Amino acid sequence: MKKRRRKKKRFPVYRKVGYSFVGVYAVTAVILVTFLIGLDMIPMAYLGVLAGVLAVLCLLFIVMQKGRAASVIADILCFALVVGSIAGCVYIDKMDNTIRDVAAVPKEQMETVEIGVYVLEEDPAQTLQDAADYEFGIVSPEGQETAQAIEDIEEELGKALETGGYENITSLLDGLKNGEVGAIVSNSADIGIVGDDSNYAWVNDGLRQIASFTYETGRTITQVAADIPEEGSNSFIMYLSGIDTYGGISAVSRSDVNILAVVNTETKNILLLSTPRDYYIGYSATGGAKDKLTHAGIYGIDASIDALEQLYGIDVNYYLRVNFTGFTQIIDALGGVDVNSDYEFTARGTQIHQGSNHLTGEQALSFARERYSFADGDFQRGRNQMEVVRAVIQKAASSSLLANYMDVMNAVAGSFETNMPQEEISRLVKMQLSDMASWNITSYTTVGQVSSAETYSMPGVMLSVVLPDENSVTEAKDMIRDVTEE
Numbered sequence: 450m451k452k453r454r455r456k457k458k459r460f461p462v463y464r465k466v467g468y469s470f471v472g473v474y475a476v477t478a479v480i481l482v483t484f485l486i487g488l489d490m491i492p493m494a495y496l497g498v499l500a501g502v503l504a505v506l507c508l509l510f511i512v513m514q515k516g517r518a519a520s521v522i523a524d525i526l527c528f529a530l531v532v533g534s535i536a537g538c539v540y541i542d543k544m545d546n547t548i549r550d551v552a553a554v555p556k557e558q559m560e561t562v563e564i565g566v567y568v569l570e571e572d573p574a575q576t577l578q579d580a581a582d583y584e585f586g587i588v589s590p591e592g593q594e595t596a597q598a599i600e601d602i603e604e605e606l607g608k609a610l611e612t613g614g615y616e617n618i619t620s621l622l623d624g625l626k627n628g629e630v631g632a633i634v635s636n637s638a639d640i641g642i643v644g645d646d647s648n649y650a651w652v653n654d655g656l657r658q659i660a661s662f663t664y665e666t667g668r669t670i671t672q673v674a675a676d677i678p679e680e681g682s683n684s685f686i687m688y689l690s691g692i693d694t695y696g697g698i699s700a701v702s703r704s705d706v707n708i709l710a711v712v713n714t715e716t717k718n719i720l721l722l723s724t725p726r727d728y729y730i731g732y733s734a735t736g737g738a739k740d741k742l743t744h745a746g747i748y749g750i751d752a753s754i755d756a757l758e759q760l761y762g763i764d765v766n767y768y769l770r771v772n773f774t775g776f777t778q779i780i781d782a783l784g785g786v787d788v789n790s791d792y793e794f795t796a797r798g799t800q801i802h803q804g805s806n807h808l809t810g811e812q813a814l815s816f817a818r819e820r821y822s823f824a825d826g827d828f829q830r831g832r833n834q835m836e837v838v839r840a841v842i843q844k845a846a847s848s849s850l851l852a853n854y855m856d857v858m859n860a861v862a863g864s865f866e867t868n869m870p871q872e873e874i875s876r877l878v879k880m881q882l883s884d885m886a887s888w889n890i891t892s893y894t895t896v897g898q899v900s901s902a903e904t905y906s907m908p909g910v911m912l913s914v915v916l917p918d919e920n921s922v923t924e925a926k927d928m929i930r931d932v933t934e935e
Contacts, residue, residue: 463521467514470527471507477534478503484541490878506530540854547858552871559665563637563702564598566660569625574632577660581606583631586624589614594664598634601662618643619910622652637661638747641703645727645741645912647901650821654797673751675868676766683715684933685766687869688754689838691817692746692772702772704746704753705818706834709765709929714877716935717886720928721838723831723894724757729902729914732756740905741914747906760917761926767869775864776817777810779841782856783849785809786840791829794822813837827915831894839890893928895921 482500485491491499506526513523566577566585574580585602587595591614603610613630615621618639625633637658644652678685691706704726711720726743734745734752745752754765780786785807793803796819799812808816817837823829844850850857897915904912 461517463517464514467520467524468511470524470531471510471514474510474527474531474534475507477531477538478507481534481537481541484538488541488545489872489875490882492879492883495882543855543858547862548871548874550862551865551867552869552874560668561663562594562666564594564634564662564664565637565640565658566598566602566632566634567625567640567656567658568632570655570657572631572657574659577602577605580632580659581608584611584613584629586613586615586621586630586633588616588618588621588635592636594636594666595634597664598662602634602660619646619649622649626651626655632659638702642744642747642907645743646907646910647913653821673749673754673768673868675870675873676764677870677873678766684711684713684935686711686763686929686933688750688757688765688768690746690750690753690768690770691776691834692770702746703743704750705743707742707753707757708835708838709757709761709763711929711932713932713935714880716932717888718932718935719888719890720932721835721890721892722761722925722929723835723892724760725827725831725895725897725915727827727899727913727915728760728895728897729900729904729916730756730760732759735905738905739902741912744904744906760922761929763926763929767867767873769865769867769869771865773814775860777814778860778864779857780808780810780813780844782853782860783841783844784853786813786837786844788813788816788833788836788840790816790833790836792823794819796822813840825896826899828894828896832892835892835894839892891928893925895925897921 482496482503485496485499510523510527513519566580568574568580568583574583585599587599591599599610599612613624615624618635621633621635622643624630640652640656643649687710689706689708689710690704692702692704707724707726709720709722709724711722713719724742726741728742729739730742731737731739732745732752733755734748742753742756745756750768750770754768757763758765787805787807789805790801790803792801794801796815799808799815801816801819806812806816817834818830819833820826820830845857895917897918900914900916901911902914903909904914
């Protein structure tokens with residue numbers, strides 16, 4: 450009697466495909482968890498839950514392969530999760546690289562200077578080519594960077610420039626205003642300093658830059674080392690500096706925004722202390738001679754920190770520095786911000802209404818820089834600056850950050866720098882994710898008496914300054930102490 454051959458059981462194609470999907474899903478899930486562990490910002494409890502959920506889903510998808518219909522559903526879910534995991538890895542890698550770039554301030558970096566080409570605001574020239582036939586004014590004898598800029602302009606235009614020399618920056622500006630020259634070539638930082646003189650306040654709105662060139666000065670900037678708080682301390686102070694330049698963060702520039710963020714991580718209290726840019730104080734870089742706080746930025750971030758440490762009798766632990774490029778780009782990347790204004794005014798062509806205003810990056814910059822529209826000038830500007838900081842924090846904490854994640858990360862890279870170690874940034878993020886506590890934010894602006902005086906950085910010229918009010922400074926010291934010693 451012949452034995453019947455047993456038919457070999459066929460393995461359905463849909464299962465082969467399904468198990469392939471499950472295998473790919475398992476690999477991407479493991480990679481995602483590995484990326485999150487490497488980021489070191491997610492609490493281990495959260496990572497454990499995520500890993501557990503991903504593992505359970507993997508087992509569920511395996512079980513679902515037994516039925517044709519269930520297998521199709523599992524394959525679709527696997528595909529969606531694979532795409533999500535890959536996207537998550539890209540986002541995590543972008544965040545990690547951005548934080549590394551921002552926090553990786555080199556011990557020494559080359560100082561740069563911006564040389565700008567300026568015309569009067571009403572001049573029709575919009576580009577260098579439009580001004581090719583103009584006479585260009587320069588301060589004579591010109592510095593090395595200005596001479597290099599002249600060469601580069603001539604190369605770009607393909608012709609020799611007609612230039613007129615002036616004794617100093619003020620006579621150069623007078624020559625432009627009086628029509629002796631059609632354009633001027635000058636260090637952008639010098640233009641900003643002269644704009645503080647009431648006789649030359651017109652340059653703040655009356656000039657337009659049609660070209661700029663950035664050069665290394667040959668001088669190195671030494672990194673300001675972080676002053677790590679003692680072990681067990683629950684508070685730190687960070688200096689937020691906004692410099693008045695576009696482009697590279699290493700450019701020599703005044704600091705237009707000077708805010709101290711005093712943070713207590715245990716009580717969840719933050720004090721935002723704004724110091725007027727025109728505060729008339731002494732610091733180590735001037736040998737104790739009086740100067741405006743904003744001018745300290747010209748001598749480096751360490752000079753600005755030293756000025757505030759001496760003023761308030763504190764130690765600043767970290768700094769965060771941002772320029773106009775980063776400021777405007779991050780706001781635009783977030784889709785704009787909503788700020789509340791105490792007054793109705795016009796700033797650099799931007800109409801600001803009393804109450805709520807939705808602003809683009811450039812409009813928010815105009816809002817934060819304006820002072821001439823207010824009776825208390827620099828003091829109101831300080832309040833407006835903190836309002837913009839509040840609006841950015843609020844917008845960044847919303848879904849706008851996720852919706853515009855890559856644009857925000859690109860805006861941060863290259864325009865922000867901090868000496869806060871990446872490990873400390875990770876610790877703070879992990880702490881916030883662990884307790885999800887709300888923060889109490891208090892704002893205060895020190896005040897003083899508006900006056901006129903010579904400054905260390907611009908001797909012989911009477912500039913508008915703010916003489917510190919001792920009672921206001923004492924109040925600020927007490928508020929700092931209240932936060933740090935809670």
